[in-house]
Amino acid sequence: MRAHVQEIVFDCADPAGLVRFWAELLGGDPVNRSPDWSYVEPPGFVRIAFQQVPEGKAVKNRVHLDLEVPEVSAAADEAIPLGAARVGGVVTDEQGSFQVMRDPEGNEFCFVTG
Structure with missing residues (x-):
């Protein structure tokens, strides 16, 4: 199946x-x-x-969405006025870049490039 x-x-x-x-x-x-x-x-x-x-959210999500964007920092800047929050800074390696974010209820997601 x-x-x-x-x-x-x-x-x-x-x-x-x-x-x-x-x-x-x-x-x-x-x-x-x-x-x-x-x-x-x-x-x-x-x-x-x-x-x-x-019940409220108590711990880090075990699953999250990775959202591909043209530019991580710009996407984060646009999401913050909607109610998102950054978690740490942008991480860049040989695969690309990502920024961990939280939605208004604290659910993690990432903006990614690469």
């Missing part, structure tokens, strides 16, 4: 707020299906959904 990714789901406190952030970052229209479930379908990518859970 082979499966395919239908959507990626983030647990969160505020689905409607978080979907707006990710829709601004990746494109697509935010959809609020119910008070505890929202999603966005970014162009060229699978649906990203947000489900409300009672």
Whole structure:
């Protein structure tokens, strides 16, 4: 059996707020299906959904998204007014560069080049 990714789901406190952030970052229209479930379908990518859970984020994500961009620092600068935060500085090696970021609820993701 082979499966395919239908959507990626983030647990969160505020689905409607978080979907707006990710829709601004990746494109697509935010959809609020119910008070505890929202999603966005970014162009060229699978649906990203947000489900409300009672507990807050406690540790680093075990899985995160790497988002390819033309220039890491410029992408980070554009994401910060949307509610993102940098984690450390830009890392560059022979494979390219990356910047670890957090979304408004603290979920890590990276801007990458290479």
